Amino acid sequence: MRRFAAIWFPHLVADRVLLRRPEWRGKAFALTTLVRGKKIVTVVDTIAAASGIMPGMTAADAKALVQQLELADDIPGSEQRLLEALARWCIRFTPIVSVDLPGGLLLDISGCAHLWNGEENYLRTICRQLNSKGYTARMAIADTIGAAWAMARFGDGISIVPPGSQLSALLPLPPGALRLETVLLERLHKLGLYSLRDFISMPRPALRRRFGESLLNRIDQALGTAQEWIEPVLPVPLYEERLPCLEPIVTATGIEIALQRLLDALCTRLQQEGKGLRCAVFNSYRVDGKIERIQIGTNHASTNREHLFRLFQLKIATIEPALGIELFTLQADKLEPAVPEQESFWIGKHGLQDKAVIELLDRIAGKLGADRIRRFLPAEHYWPERSIKAAVSLQERPATHWQEYRPRPIRLLTRPEPIEVTAPIPDYPPMLFRYQGKLHTIKKADGPERIEREWWLENGRHRDYYYVEDETGARFWLYRLGHYGTDQPQQWFLHGFFA
Amino acid sequence: MNQANPDLIRKLKREILSLQGYRTPVAEEPAVDLPLISQAFPNGIFPTGAIHEFICEGRNGMAASAGFISAVLAALMKDRGVAAWINPVRQLFPPALRRFGAIPEHFIFLDLPEEKDALWAMEEVLHCGGFAAVIGEIRQLDLTASRRLQLAAEKSGVTGFLLRQHTVALNTIASIARWRINSLPSVQEDDLPGVGFPRWQVELLRVRNGQPGAWTVQWLQDHFKTEVPETIALPESMHRKTG
Incomplete structure (x- = not known):
């Protein structure tokens, strides 16, 4: 069975101000914020409220009511931040705590209260600790979030609704206990429905027609016939x-x-x-x-x-x-x-599924970084730099075949290096080229193999590749960028070395 | 006593070999088919579970060694074995491995620019029995480091290949064989135009307990073809005639 606790701080921001400025204790004060150039009161303490100052007044009006009124700026979002901090603090009582604006917290206390010798003690502990920190709080425990919320705000300080009796507890409360919108509250008030007792047992179709689905939903949530969840401030780690x-x-x-x-x-x-x-x-x-x-x-x-x-x-x-x-x-x-494998069956099995291999790679990744480890799969591109792609996982299989019908160098330069070439036109292989100051005379050659640039990916000229062998037997992969005859100068590059 | 002698001597020889880093071959293990060259090793087989050192001259030497090793690896990695290729920056182009019969997706590349990291990783891989082979492009290592690698390889049976470039200060390291592989001009049948099959001059500079030598090796699509060259470097004209 689930149990929820709701904590309500009636003067949360005011309490906070008093903690910051103890010299204001016993004085009337209000927090203001600028709205269209006017200072509007947003938060008042109990003394100021007793003198008739309400949120929404201008600061000048408030000052006229109480001359000694202390004013300070309200920092937007401070209530939310404060509640989040309190919610984190409450994690010591239960792992599932959520912020419930305005001015409240919701706790899922299922299975927690017995650690404090019962719910009564549980609430008193929280209450005492909050009071000692300087916050006034009212709280309630019930089977549903709705009932706990209502009892925290409309109950007497600390209330505990015994399991299953949320209906009888809610009956005398005003409609405001149902977390309804102001429009709905006004309509209920106008019709003379001042407490839940007056309308909670009315036929549902009638309620739906007059007040819409949301009222029914709220009633169901308070009584526990509809499910409701709270979203914890810190996600609860499952493991x-x-x-x-x-x-x-x-x-x-x-x-x-x-x-x-x-x-x-x-x-x-x-x-x-x-x-x-x-x-x-x-x-x-x-x-x-x-x-x-x-x-x-x-x-x-x-x-x-x-x-x-x-x-x-x-x-x-x-x-x-x-x-x-x-x-x-x-x-x-x-x-x-993870499927529990038959370990002895796999021992000695080589390959990417071998546990020893996987564990070793984990170790290397842990020490030197996972980005250092690469495995390559074929990609469906002819452009040499794009013809391979790094595998995402060790289990990934190639989606296509390795391209085999054209010679590819065993070592490919990361960046092609420019070379000086003497080559007969139009598309004969070069006769000789100079690379890193050394002259290579070409004795044998294959090509050209034209590889077009993938225009849907990038702009530029195509490459004409030649597989050449020099007089010593060294084999190279050269290419010429673009066509002859254009006004651009001919550029030749060395792109790789064959075995 | 006299009858027992040949058996005893054979047994002792085997023991000495195993002390020197040669594993007694196991029947079901994939064997590397290197005709003629295998004869340079004791027992007449390419030793696995040991460190092979390749001296590479320049970038072409690197490429030639990489090609030769890929073909050897293809045999070692049969039955879905994986290999780790440790290098400062990856330059090996995986699609080319297909040409030598290896499966590119079974290669795991480790880009480790720090020599220290690379040595650590190589030793870890050698210790781990799950790999078929590990290739390390390591520039500098001392005798102690190489001995650690060799011992790890002997223990786990993983074959290690060290690709060493910049051989200015070529120190002695603990390896079972020191190779040098250089490209030779390819040979086309019937004087066809174009570049033929990869052809290398394979030199075994140092073999522990074996016979160093030099051979001309060609990789013909799926197997090695080895010849004993008459001279180390044939002049260009001779090749034309043989074609």
């Missing part, structure tokens, strides 16, 4: 293992032991669920509040403890323990289904 330490840890050996324990726990869990790890983060929470993190990635879903440990081990030296580490967490960011 996370935590290891708190009694004494802060400063040595590499200590970190390794912690890592090993966490890996054991995580891998056991992943194995049971038939999953394998592709990407994991190891966080070390330092005493001084900083978080040191190291990350690893694997080429293939893995639950092999030793292998994963070795990947992390390469990076443990980068962790700076400073005064000590008090908490380690290991979280799996990326998982893939």
Whole structure:
């Protein structure tokens, strides 16, 4: 069964101002913001509100009501930021906390309250801690988000709706407890429906016709017949293992032991669920509040403890323990289904599926960077530079055939190098060329092989390739850029070396 | 005693060979078909699970060595083996490997400009039994580093190839063989125009416990053709006549 808690801060921003400026305690104050050149009151404290100052007034009017009114600028977005910070703080009570603007927080406390000896105690603990921080808060626990929200705002400080009895708790509340739009609230008010009791049992078609789907939806959400979810401020890592330490840890050996324990726990869990790890983060929470993190990635879903440990081990030296580490967490960011293989069957099997190969590549990627490792597949392009593409994964198969019917050099220069050539026209192979100051006389040649530039990708001239051999037997791949006879000068390049 | 002697001597010889880095060949292993040249090695087979060192002269020498090695690798990588090619910057053009019978997608390229990283990676690959071979384009390495590589190769059975360029200071390293491969002018049958099959002068400068020598090798689409040259470098005119 799910239980939700709603926390409402009636004077959240005002409380914050008082924390910042304790000298304003007991005084009337208001926060203002500039709207079209006029200072408009946005936030008031209880004393100012008692004197009749309301949000929406101009600062001058407010000042006329209360002469000693203190004014300060309202920083836009500060409420949201404050609530987010409070939501993060609340994670110690439950992992699922969300911000509920305006002025509230929502907590999914299913399975958490018993750790504080019951819901009553749970709420009192939160309340006491918030009060000690200087925030007034009202809160409620109910089966549904809607009911908790309503009871936090319209209940008496701390209210707990027993499981299943949200309907009876909601009956005396005004329609505003249903989180409705102002238009709907006004319409309900005009019709004399001042509490939920007056209309909650009306026939649904009648309600839908008069007030639309949203009212019904809100009623269903409050009563629990419609589902509602909250979006946590911090996504809950599904696969996370935590290891708190009694004494802060400063040595590499200590970190390794912690890592090993966490890996054991995580891998056991992943194995049971038939999953394998592709990407994991190891966080070390330092005493001084900083978080040191190291990350690893694997080429293939893995639950092999030793292998994963070795990947992390390469990076443990980068962790700076400073005064000590008090908490380690290991979280799996990326998982893939892993079929538990018959290991003995695969041992000794060479190839890209070999576990030893995959694990070694992981290790190299971990130490030297994954971008250093490349495997190439054929691409459907004739242009030599584009005729190969890097494979995305080790498992990727070639989508097309390797081009074989034309000679290709075993070593291709990354950038073709210009050469000086003597060649008879129109398209005979060159007779001799000079490369890096050395003259090569061409004895044998094949070609030309014309490769057009792919006009849909780039502009430029085509290449006429020649496979040539000089007097010593050295074999080259040369090309001429473009046609003869144009006004541009002839350019010849050396592009590769044949075996 | 006298009858036992030949057996004993053969056994002892085998042991000495294994101490020197030659593995006793296993029947189902893919064998490299290098006619004539294999005879230069003890047992008459191309040794796998060891380090071969190639001295390359210039970029053409690199290309010639790469071609020769690719053809050897094609035999070693039969049955879906993978090879790692470690280089500072990749210059090998994978489509050309098809010409030598190797499967380009089974090559894993490691671009490691730092010599230290490259040596580390090469040793790791040699330790890992999953690879068929590893090729390292490493400029400088000392005897100790090469001994580590050789020991790793002996242990795992992975064959290592070291491509060494800039041979100004050519120090001795621990390898089972030192090769030098240079291109020779190709030969076309019946004086056809165009460039023929790749043809190299293959020299075994140093072989541990074997016979150094020099051969002329041609790669004919799917196999090597080896000849013992009459002279090391034939003048140009002679080639024309043989064609």
